[in-house]
Amino acid sequence: MAILDRLPIQDRLQRMGMNVEQRCLMCEIGLESRDYLFGYCTYSRQVWTTILCMCNIEREVYCWDMELQWLCAKLKGKSLLVFVLKLGWSSFVYHVWEERNRRKFRSLSRDxxxxxxxxxxSIQLRVQNSHILLNDINRKLCDNWRIFV
Incomplete structure (x- = not known):
């Protein structure tokens, strides 16, 4: 849904004729759109940057479209890094959307x-149930995510 820009985000709802406030519920700075929520929002950007760091990847995070392009190029192969990065991206989108909805509908928030x-x-549970070849790269990745195999 997020990739297709079909989430009921404030700017999309407004385009459909609904009267909604467009302020981002995560950072309360920008106007909420898919691109803003998953790319420019300081809260979300901090989450995604930390996920990348735990995958031993240091790069500048830009915007939704650039992250998708970068991921499409990187998410090839069957290495543990690719597996964790796929889980990290999907968990990022899922949990940020869940957090946005917690704030909107339940007035609850998490740091x-x-x-x-x-x-x-969630990533620990998925990786611990898979068979991992523990070389130096995988061991460091598992240590970063606190995965004990």
Whole structure:
């Protein structure tokens, strides 16, 4: 849904004729759109940058479209890094959207650290149930994610 820009985000709802406030619920700075929520928002950007760091990837995070292009180029192969990066991206989108909805509908919020703990836990469960060849690269990746195999 996020890739197809079909999420019921504020700017999309307004284009459909609904009267909604467009302020980003995560950072309360920008106007909420898919590109803003998953690319420019300081809260989301901090989450995604941390996920990349835990994958031992240091790069400048730009915008939604550039991240998708970069991921399409990187998410090839069957390495543990590719597996974790795929899980990291999908968890990022899922958990940020979930957090946005918690704030909108339940008036509850979590800080970046708590959200990252949820993402880490979901990735730990998936990776621990797979067969991992522990070389030096995979060991460092597992240490970063606190995955014990």
């Amino acid at each position: 970046v650290g708590s959200l990252l703990d949820s993402i880490r836990e």
